Amino acid sequence: MQAVISAKNIIKTFDLGEVKVHALRGVDLEIYEGDFVAIMGHSGSGKSTFMNIIGCLDVPTSGEVYIDDNDVANYDRDNLATIRNKKIGFVFQSYNLLSRTTALENVELPLIYNPNISAGKREELSKKALEKVGLADRLLHLTNQLSGGQQQRVAIARALVNEPLVILADEPTGNLDTRTSYEIMDIFQELNDAGKTIVIVTHEGDIAKMCKRNIVFKDGKVIKDFMVENPINAKEELAKMPKQEDALA
Amino acid sequence: MNTYNLLKISLKALRKNIFRTFLTMLGIIIGVASVIAMLSIGQGSKDSIESSISELGSNLIMVFPGAQQTGGVNLGSGTSRELEIGDVEAIEENSTLLVGVTPVAMAKAQLISGSANWSSSVYGAYANYFDIKALGIKSGRRFSQSEVTRAAKVCLIGTTVVEELFGEYSDPVGQSIRINKVPFEIIGVLEEKGAGMRGDDQDDVVIAPFSTVQRRLLGSTKVQQIFASAKSEEVSEAATEEIEAILMKEMRVGPNDEAFNIRTMSEISNMLSSTSDTMVTLLAGVAGISLIVGGIGIMNIMFVTVTERTREIGLRMAVGAKSKNILLQFLTEAVVISITGGIIGALLGIGVSIGFGNLMGWPVTITPFSIILAFGFSTVIGVFLDGTQRGRRQT
Numbered sequence: 001m002q003a004v005i006s007a008k009n010i011i012k013t014f015d016l017g018e019v020k021v022h023a024l025r026g027v028d029l030e031i032y033e034g035d036f037v038a039i040m041g042h043s044g045s046g047k048s049t050f051m052n053i054i055g056c057l058d059v060p061t062s063g064e065v066y067i068d069d070n071d072v073a074n075y076d077r078d079n080l081a082t083i084r085n086k087k088i089g090f091v092f093q094s095y096n097l098l099s100r101t102t103a104l105e106n107v108e109l110p111l112i113y114n115p116n117i118s119a120g121k122r123e124e125l126s127k128k129a130l131e132k133v134g135l136a137d138r139l140l141h142l143t144n145q146l147s148g149g150q151q152q153r154v155a156i157a158r159a160l161v162n163e164p165l166v167i168l169a170d171e172p173t174g175n176l177d178t179r180t181s182y183e184i185m186d187i188f189q190e191l192n193d194a195g196k197t198i199v200i201v202t203h204e205g206d207i208a209k210m211c212k213r214n215i216v217f218k219d220g221k222v223i224k225d226f227m228v229e230n231p232i233n234a235k236e237e238l239a240k241m242p243k244q245e246d247a248l249a
Numbered sequence: 250m251n252t253y254n255l256l257k258i259s260l261k262a263l264r265k266n267i268f269r270t271f272l273t274m275l276g277i278i279i280g281v282a283s284v285i286a287m288l289s290i291g292q293g294s295k296d297s298i299e300s301s302i303s304e305l306g307s308n309l310i311m312v313f314p315g316a317q318q319t320g321g322v323n324l325g326s327g328t329s330r331e332l333e334i335g336d337v338e339a340i341e342e343n344s345t346l347l348v349g350v351t352p353v354a355m356a357k358a359q360l361i362s363g364s365a366n367w368s369s370s371v372y373g374a375y376a377n378y379f380d381i382k383a384l385g386i387k388s389g390r391r392f393s394q395s396e397v398t399r400a401a402k403v404c405l406i407g408t409t410v411v412e413e414l415f416g417e418y419s420d421p422v423g424q425s426i427r428i429n430k431v432p433f434e435i436i437g438v439l440e441e442k443g444a445g446m447r448g449d450d451q452d453d454v455v456i457a458p459f460s461t462v463q464r465r466l467l468g469s470t471k472v473q474q475i476f477a478s479a480k481s482e483e484v485s486e487a488a489t490e491e492i493e494a495i496l497m498k499e500m501r502v503g504p505n506d507e508a509f510n511i512r513t514m515s516e517i518s519n520m521l522s523s524t525s526d527t528m529v530t531l532l533a534g535v536a537g538i539s540l541i542v543g544g545i546g547i548m549n550i551m552f553v554t555v556t557e558r559t560r561e562i563g564l565r566m567a568v569g570a571k572s573k574n575i576l577l578q579f580l581t582e583a584v585v586i587s588i589t590g591g592i593i594g595a596l597l598g599i600g601v602s603i604g605f606g607n608l609m610g611w612p613v614t615i616t617p618f619s620i621i622l623a624f625g626f627s628t629v630i631g632v633f634l635d636g637t638q639r640g641r642r643q644t
Contacts, residue, residue: 057567078571085569096564100265110568112254119254158568
């Protein structure tokens with residue numbers, strides 16, 4: 001299998017003046033095309049730092065990172081921005097949508113920074129991405145008129161719209177109730193079935209069991225890296241749950 | 250990201266907080282409007298002062314006999330060799346910068362009409378006196394130069410004299426009055442001029458032909474003053490020097506003899522216009538401060554906005570915006586605010602200027618300079634101070 005992201009002996013040290021924080025102490029990881037990875041670990045374990053580095057938001061102190069054979073550890077800020085724009089889609093815990101802006105405009109955002117895509121093409125691609133996450137009927141709703149689950153789905157559509165190599169999701173279900181979390185995971189599973197590479201950070205064991213591969217961080221190192229046997233199917237779990245209307249009644 | 254996109258993003262961001270955008274703009278609007286209004290009103294009042302001075306006859310040049318010194322004791326004005334009719338003729342012949350020159354004979358006289366009587370000053374002059382002093386005729390006519398030549402017993406009287414002798418609303422043209430017992434026909438009434446520079450009543454006068462006053466009232470050939478009018482305000486100084494040279498030659502005196510004094514209205518007008526210059530500068534200064542305050546207001550609000558929008562900026566960078574893109578976006582927002590504010594402010598300023606001008610009856614002069622100044626300033630504040638500050642904080 002082709003490695004989409006390849007990290008070799010990554011060390012990241014934050015110099016806070018008096019103390020040096022060793023966030024990553026030599027991490028070797030390869031993420032392959034079609035992978036569906038859950039990264040787990042306690043806070044301070046280095047998982048977020050790792051996400052930032054493979055997301056090209058930060059560069060390692062030492063070590064090598066290749067994204068689609070781009071040696072991003074040595075890229076400057078502008079080149080990193082281009083990589084983020086073309087190869088990576090982000091989903092955040094708190095959705096990070098532009099307020100008082102329509103769903104469609106939010107999804108268009110990454111394409112605005114891609115000079116090769118025209119305004120017409122932008123709208124077309126954005127509509128398609130929103131259809132994939134089941135929000136075809138909410139294109140012109142303002143983000144503050146949407147529920148949490150719907151907002152996260154807009155965020156996923158935004159991560160999808162530039163056809164990235166990999167989607168990085170930082171606790172995408174952290175702010176959502178169980179049912180809505182499973183709905184989001186259902187979308188991720190569908191995307192993964194269609195061939196998308198997805199990496200999520202999560203604290204929740206049941207969410208991790210819906211992924212194909214789990215990686216556990218501790219004290220800046222990878223301590224476990226295993227394939228999940230028979231990952232839970234989110235759709236089936238949802239079917240077992242009482243309907244939301246019934247639960248309310 | 251092209252310019253169109255950039256503008257669209259910026260406008261969208263501003264529209265999202267339309268009320269805040271408006272408040273931010275308000276500082277610039279008020280600043281620009283007040284600079285333009287203050288400069289226009291100041292310039293207008295200056296122009297109005299200047300035009301009322303030139304109505305007084307700003308080209309007027311007055312020659313008085315000089316003071317005589319006897320053994321170090323200065324005897325004051327009028328004690329040296331008196332002015333003569335020959336001096337007037339010499340000035341008339343040799344000057345090039347004057348439109349008119351007239352001798353003036355002055356007599357204090359008792360005026361009698363029927364049972365009323367009044368004491369006033371009688372001025373004798375040539376027919377061009379009315380042009381030189383810029384005197385208007387309310388009713389009747391001026392006297393002619395031929396009436397001066399034949400010493401006709403005609404006169405024009407000021408409105409104060411009319412009031413005292415005939416009553417406020419009467420028109421005495423055609424009637425006769427006795428001036429020191431000599432009967433004169435009233436051929437005209439002068440337009441009202443109000444108080445003079447020294448608080449004297451300029452309407453308490455009688456004007457008669459020069460020769461009549463000399464022969465009938467004074468009984469001498471004395472010329473007490475010479476009035477002349479320069480071709481324009483610009484040459485009045487040169488004309489003064491010219492008269493000085495002619496008179497020194499004519500009277501055979503040197504420049505230190507103080508044989509005569511020359512006074513012009515342009516001295517007074519210079520003083521007044523420098524006063525109004527000071528006022529304009531002061532007003533513009535105050536308005537400028539409000540413009541700076543407006544600029545600081547923009548900066549302040551933008552700082553808050555940036556702090557508030559760190560998440561948005563982080564997001565934009567995460568999805569692939571380069572720091573250049575972010576900087577440009579904020580710069581564009583600042584430019585849009587300051588230019589829009591500048592345009593609205595300029596229109597408002599012009600409106601206020603015109604309105605104020607109409608209210609005060611002033612000729613409001615809107616100088617393009619003031620608009621460029623205010624507008625340029627607001628743009629500079631908006632773009633450089635604000636945009637770069639905001640952008641820097643992001644990158």
